[in-house]
Amino acid sequence: MTILLEAREVVKDFGGLRAVDHCSLSVERGSICGLIGPNGAGKTTLFDLLTGFYKPNSGTVFFKEQRIDGLEPHLICLQGLVRTFQIARELKNMTLLENMLLAPKGQYGEILGYAIARPPKVLARERENLEKALGVLEIVGLEHLKNEVAINLSGGQRKMLEVARALMTEPEMLLLDEPTAGATFEETRKLMDYIEKLRKEHGLTFLIVEHKMEVIMNLCDKIFVMNNGRKLTEGTPQEVQRNPQVIEAYLGA
C-alpha cells in the first residue's frame, strides 16, 4: 500500500487561536479513512489546509509524493484531490445537470473562441460528459430532478449532489465534509454503499469527516481523532472506540 495523502506537522493559527496544532496524518491509496472529533476540534480547518483554501503556518502536505501546501485550490483539484463542503454549496440557480457538468476537467468549451465557434469537438466532449453525469445522477437517485434548479433540493439531496459533482472531476481522492448531514436514513445508506462501491471498483480513496458513528464505524479502515486542534489518536474503529481519551474528549471530563 502506498501513501496517497500525507500531512506532516501542519499548524494553522488564526490570530492567537491555534486551530490546527502540529497535526500529522497519512492516508493510504484505496482506503477509506474517517476524521472525527468534537465540534471545534479543527476538522474542517484541516480540510481547508489539505485542499489549499488555507496555507499552513508551518508543516507540509504531500499528495502523490508531491508537495501541495500553498498551491491554489483549483490546482489541487486538477491533481485529483477534491473536497466537498460541510454546508452544502449547491449552485442554486443552476440545474442539477449544469451543476454536474461544471465539474469535468479539460472542457474545450471553456475556451472563449471554442465557446463562440462551437466546433464539433466541443459538442462531442459535452455529450460524453452529459452521459457520465446522467449515470452518476442515476446512482445517487437524483436523475428525475436533472433539469430542476438546485435550490429546490432537500438538504440530503444537496449533499448527494455535492458528492456527485465532485466525482465528475474524476478525482483520485475525495475529502467529504459531513456528507450525510441532513440526509435521511435511506439516503445515508445509499451514499455509504456508493462510497464502498467507488473504492472497490474505481480504487478511490476517501477521507471523511462525519458525526454519525454508525457511518464511520462501518465504513472506515482507519480513524483519526482530533481534539482542540491536535490529533488525539488514530487506529481501527475498534481501537478508537475503546480508547479512554476518545471517550473523554466526546463526553467531557
Place this chain on the structure above:
Amino acid sequence: MEGFLTFIISIATIVAIYSILTLALNIRWGFTGLLDFGIAGFFAIGAYTSAILTSPPSEELVFGVRHSLGFGIPFAGGVLAAAAAAALVAYLIGIPTLRLRGDYLAIMTIGLSEIFRYMAVNEKWLTRGSQGIRNLPRPFSGYSNLLDSLFYFLLVVVILFLLYLISQRMYNSPLGRVLKGIREDETVTEALGKRIFHFRMLAFISGAAFAGVAGSLWAHYSGSIMPHEFAPDITFLIWVSLTIGGSGNNRGAILGTLVLIGLFQQGTRFLPTIEGYTYLIPGLRLIAIGFMLILCLRFRPQGLLPEKAVRVEKGL
C-alpha cells in the same frame, strides 16, 4: 413626414447602440456577477479610439489648439480598433482589480471610468479636450438624411445581432457555465478546479470589447463626441435597463434597453417643453425612471424576461 421618420430611426439607432452596452453589462454582471460600474468608461475608450483613428489627419487650429492627430483609417478598422483598445485597457486594469470582490470592484470601476473621462477633458493634444472631436465620418452616407440614417441603423442592427449571437453562444457554452458558477459560488467553482481569476478576466474583457464597439458606433452615429457624454449616468441607465429587462438574459437586456432608453429616455424627447419650466420634463423623466425601477424590483425582481435555466441536453 420624412423628418418624423428620421427621428424614429435615430431613436432606434440609439436604442440599438445602448443595447450593445447592456449586453456588455450582462456578460459581466448577468453571467459572472462582477459588480461593475465602469461601462461608461469603456464606452468612452471605444468612442475616442475610433474617432481619433478615423478622423482625417489635419493641421488646423481648433480654438487655439493644434489638432494634428487623426489617421484617416476606414470605419471598419475604427470599430475593430475600438473593441481591441477597450479590451486591452480592461486587461490592464483587470490585473489589479479583478482580485477584489463586490463593492471594492464597484468603486474601482466607477473611479476608473471617471478618470478616463477627465483624461478626455485634459489631454487636449489627443482628444481636443471639452471641445470634442467633430466631423466624424459615417459610412453609407451622402444620399439623403433619411437614407443615410436608415443605412446606418441597419448596420448597427446587424452588429447588435452578431454580438447578441456571440453572447448567446457564450451563455450556453461550458464557458458560460463556469461564469455562472462563479456568480453563484466562487468557492465551489474554485474547488472544482476552475481558475477564477482567468474566467473573471475573460468576462471583463469580453464586456469591454462589446462596450468598445458600442462606443465606436456611437461616435460615428452622432458625428462628434465630447467628454461629458460619457458621464456615469450612462452606466446607471444601463444598469436600470438590465435590471428591468432581466439580468442574465440576453433578450431581456435588449428588451430592457428598448423600454428604458427607447420609451422613457428618448421617446419622451418629443414632449413639448412647458413655457417657463425648461427643466421640468427632463426632471420628470428621471423621476419616472426611478419609479419604474422601484416598481420592477418590487413586483418583478427577475425582470421582464427572467433568466431561464439552461437545458443542457438541448442541441446535443
